[in-house]
Amino acid sequence: MLKINNLHVKLEEEEKVILRGVDLTVEAGKVHAIMGPNGSGKSTLSYVLSGRDGYEVTEGSATLDGEELLEMEPEERAAAGLFLAFQYPVEIPGVGNMTFLRTALNAQRKARGEDEVSAGDFLKLVREKAASLKIDADMMKRPVNVGFSGGEKKRNEILQMALLEPKMCILDETDSGLDVDAMKLVSEGVNALRDEGRAFLVITHYQRLLDHIRPDVVHIMANGRIVLTGGPELALEVEKNGYSDILAGAL
Amino acid sequence: MLAQAKLDALSARIAGLHFPSTGWQGKARGAALERLTAMGLPGRRDEYWRYTDPAKLNAAQVRADLNASDIAFQETDALRIVFTDGVFDAEFSDDLTLSGVEITRLADAVTDLHWAAEIYGVLEERGQKPVLRPFAALATAFATDGLLIRVTGKAERPISIVYRSLSDTSDVMLHHCVKLEEGAEVTLLETGDAGPRLLTNLEVDVAPSARFHHVRAQGRSHQRMVNTHIFARVADEALFKSFTASINGVLTRNEAVLDIVGDDAVAHVAGVTVGDGPDFLNDDTVFITHAAERCESRQVFKKVLKNGATGVFQGKILVKPGAQKTDGYQISQSLLLDGDSQFLAKPELEIYADDVKCSHGSTSGAIDETALFYLRSRGVPQRRAQSLLVLAFLAEALAEIEDETLAEDLQLRLESWLDRHED
Ligand SMILES: Nc1ncnc2c1ncn2[C@@H]1O[C@H](COP(=O)(O)OP(=O)(O)OP(=O)(O)O)[C@@H](O)[C@H]1O
Ligand SMILES: [Mg+2]
Numbered sequence: 219m220l221k222i223n224n225l226h227v228k229l230e231e232e233e234k235v236i237l238r239g240v241d242l243t244v245e246a247g248k249v250h251a252i253m254g255p256n257g258s259g260k261s262t263l264s265y266v267l268s269g270r271d272g273y274e275v276t277e278g279s280a281t282l283d284g285e286e287l288l289e290m291e292p293e294e295r296a297a298a299g300l301f302l303a304f305q306y307p308v309e310i311p312g313v314g315n316m317t318f319l320r321t322a323l324n325a326q327r328k329a330r331g332e333d334e335v336s337a338g339d340f341l342k343l344v345r346e347k348a349a350s351l352k353i354d355a356d357m358m359k360r361p362v363n364v365g366f367s368g369g370e371k372k373r374n375e376i377l378q379m380a381l382l383e384p385k386m387c388i389l390d391e392t393d394s395g396l397d398v399d400a401m402k403l404v405s406e407g408v409n410a411l412r413d414e415g416r417a418f419l420v421i422t423h424y425q426r427l428l429d430h431i432r433p434d435v436v437h438i439m440a441n442g443r444i445v446l447t448g449g450p451e452l453a454l455e456v457e458k459n460g461y462s463d464i465l466a467g468a469l
Numbered sequence: 470m471l472a473q474a475k476l477d478a479l480s481a482r483i484a485g486l487h488f489p490s491t492g493w494q495g496k497a498r499g500a501a502l503e504r505l506t507a508m509g510l511p512g513r514r515d516e517y518w519r520y521t522d523p524a525k526l527n528a529a530q531v532r533a534d535l536n537a538s539d540i541a542f543q544e545t546d547a548l549r550i551v552f553t554d555g556v557f558d559a560e561f562s563d564d565l566t567l568s569g570v571e572i573t574r575l576a577d578a579v580t581d582l583h584w585a586a587e588i589y590g591v592l593e594e595r596g597q598k599p600v601l602r603p604f605a606a607l608a609t610a611f612a613t614d615g616l617l618i619r620v621t622g623k624a625e626r627p628i629s630i631v632y633r634s635l636s637d638t639s640d641v642m643l644h645h646c647v648k649l650e651e652g653a654e655v656t657l658l659e660t661g662d663a664g665p666r667l668l669t670n671l672e673v674d675v676a677p678s679a680r681f682h683h684v685r686a687q688g689r690s691h692q693r694m695v696n697t698h699i700f701a702r703v704a705d706e707a708l709f710k711s712f713t714a715s716i717n718g719v720l721t722r723n724e725a726v727l728d729i730v731g732d733d734a735v736a737h738v739a740g741v742t743v744g745d746g747p748d749f750l751n752d753d754t755v756f757i758t759h760a761a762e763r764c765e766s767r768q769v770f771k772k773v774l775k776n777g778a779t780g781v782f783q784g785k786i787l788v789k790p791g792a793q794k795t796d797g798y799q800i801s802q803s804l805l806l807d808g809d810s811q812f813l814a815k816p817e818l819e820i821y822a823d824d825v826k827c828s829h830g831s832t833s834g835a836i837d838e839t840a841l842f843y844l845r846s847r848g849v850p851q852r853r854a855q856s857l858l859v860l861a862f863l864a865e866a867l868a869e870i871e872d873e874t875l876a877e878d879l880q881l882r883l884e885s886w887l888d889r890h891e892d
Pocket of ligand 1: 236255
């Protein structure tokens with residue numbers, strides 16, 4: 219599904235290199251986790267994949283089901299089925315959450331040549347998904363993420379994912395800021411979406427999330443590269459011993 | 470400009486204009502002409518015209534191509550009154566009968582109309598202090614037509630003044646007076662291109678507990694020039710609200726002079742502007758005087774500027790001694806869609822009472838790139854995402870319009886402008 223090949227990325231404005239040859243393949247139906255020290259480049263990788271400005275790819279490629287991602291506009295990547303749950307969801311004063319969700323859903327459907335969802339069907343759909351994530355109707359009426367608590371913002375990200383049904387979902391520290399119950403809700407939301415045709419890349423610092431969302435593969439990222447890949451046991455090791463031993467062993 | 474040059478400019482500007490010198494109007498117009506002759510026309514060096522060059526308004530002749538006229542508020546059931554090239558157009562107008570309202574055409578008002586004589590040129594003259602407004606005096610003196618509207622009750626429906634133009638040289642001067650008697654209420658709409666150049670006065674006298682709503686969509690021809698003045702006097706517990714959507718045009722200067730003279734009154738003036746290109750200049754100049762207690766005033770102006778367009782805001786709140794518990798709010802913001810556009814703002818507060826709450830803020834900024842990316846990452850195409858953010862920026866001003874149908878109408882106009890001006 220997602221194939222990243224020798225990806226090198228620097229900042230556009232500065233001579234600062236962040237990713238130094240990332241290789242990563244995620245197959246359909248699988249959940250991959252990425253762990254790694256602060257500043258190792260995890261968020262940068264997710265931003266570059268989703269098309270944020272400010273980065274320059276100096277080498278390498280990334281494809282989604284064979285389509286070259288890096289040449290597409292962000293909205294084209296979304297329509298192609300890529301989704302990023304942001305580490306820091308963005309507040310947009312003046313744009314209602316409902317308007318936002320509906321515009322996004324219909325724009326993607328249009329880009330894929332599908333019919334737009336009627337206002338009535340949309341409302342039903344959102345209510346149902348919001349209820350399962352325990353997001354109350356009042357929150358839906360507010361501007362996008364404005365006045366949402368940290369945990370509410372993260373739940374709103376998962377709501378968007380549930381609504382847009384992307385095939386490649388990247389979750390960047392969706393667990394941070396969530397209380398224990400919210401973590402369960404969010405994990406259930408993610409697990410409900412797991413199926414043969416969909417893949418997840420879950421960036422996290424904690425084993426706790428991975429107790430709920432069981433990964434098939436765990437990667438360790440350090441200094442702009444995937445330095446180690448293993449099974450779920452790798453996450454347990456990180457949880458127990460931190461990174462220093464693992465990284466020392468990997469080098 | 471030297472004093473002589475100002476007078477020369479005036480002579481050239483009024484040469485050939487017809488001056489109606491008879492009856493009650495003749496008196497009021499004569500006094501205005503006297504004021505005007507003492508002032509001359511404004512010059513670039515005048516403090517009040519520092520950001521906006523009055524040359525185009527001073528010019529003796531005008532010529533401009535107008536687009537096919539575009540009339541707003543068609544969804545609203547209103548009494549429509551049409552002016553074609555500055556002259557009342559009976560053929561396209563509804564009958565001037567409306568329950569709760571008396572409407573007289575200015576050009577027809579030859580016999581004494583006492584209520585009008587107490588307003589015509591009177592509020593304008595009050596508005597000449599402390600800042601001179603020569604074009605307002607010019608309109609009082611030479612207006613060719615206009616409406617005298619006396620509202621005695623709740624107007625049955627809004628009055629919509631529709632401007633149209635068939636000539637590429639018409640230079641329109643109109644003067645409207647509105648008097649709301651105690652407890653009366655009316656909504657006045659204005660829309661359309663009056664001609665290549667339009668100069669208007671709108672004098673509004675709002676008696677105690679009366680409510681005046683004003684919403685206008687200025688014509689969207691690219692070459693049009695407009696200079697409007699509102700002079701309002703707002704009495705006890707009365708409400709005055711004016712909103713202007715200004716789209717396109719080469720030069721637009723909208724002045725509003727609001728005098729709050731009665732306790733517990735409310736006066737709001739707001740507007741949105743969208744402009745594209747280096748020839749575009751839009752200027753909102755507001756002067757609100759609080760001379761009574763416990764009054765509220767709001768100024769909310771939002772401008773979207775691109776490709777070298779210029780926005781100007783000069784807004785002042787004057788709180789007179791004794792105007793305690795004044796609540797004054799002023800915000801002027803511009804969204805610059807590129808580095809070439811500019812916003813020149815001069816917010817001012819002058820306060821002579823101690824128990825007041827006044828705030829003002831002025832900002833210019835670019836589109837929020839992070840928000841733009843967030844929207845796009847969810848599949849919203851760039852242009853649609855940008856429109857959403859622009860409309861979000863305008864929302865606080867549009868919220869000043871109480872009537873939802875009118876607000877939606879203007880919102881659609883702004884959206885379609887954004888669609889047409891994508892690059
Ligand atoms: N726009 C930017 N300007 C300057 N530095 C940047 C920028 N984006 C990323 N960096 C730097 O690149 C490095 C990687 O950042 P990134 O956010 O990808 O790390 P991360 O692995 O997600 O860390 P964390 O676990 O703390 O979220 C950091 O040193 C960060 O400061
Ligand atoms: Mg990060």
